[in-house]
Amino acid sequence: FGKGEFRRSLMYSGLKLARAWDMLHDSEVVSHLNTVAYMDLCRDAGYAEDDVQKAGNVWANKRLDVGLEP
DSSP, X not given: OOHHHHHHHHHHHXXXXXXXXXXXXXXXXXXXXXXXXXXXXXXXXXXXXXXXXXXXXXXXXXXXXXXXXX
């Protein structure tokens, strides 16, 4: 990695994280996600795996409560 490549990589990672966080908090986006996609988005947004698992369980239960596939 050269100095410029590292900076670009770091910037890309930060932008990906910020975009995922925005999407995760956009009801228009998340309303269409199944549990696996929701959990993947949580990971992309930088949440720890423990938190991702907890959020995934809550998300799956909410979907089941309204008659959707988890």
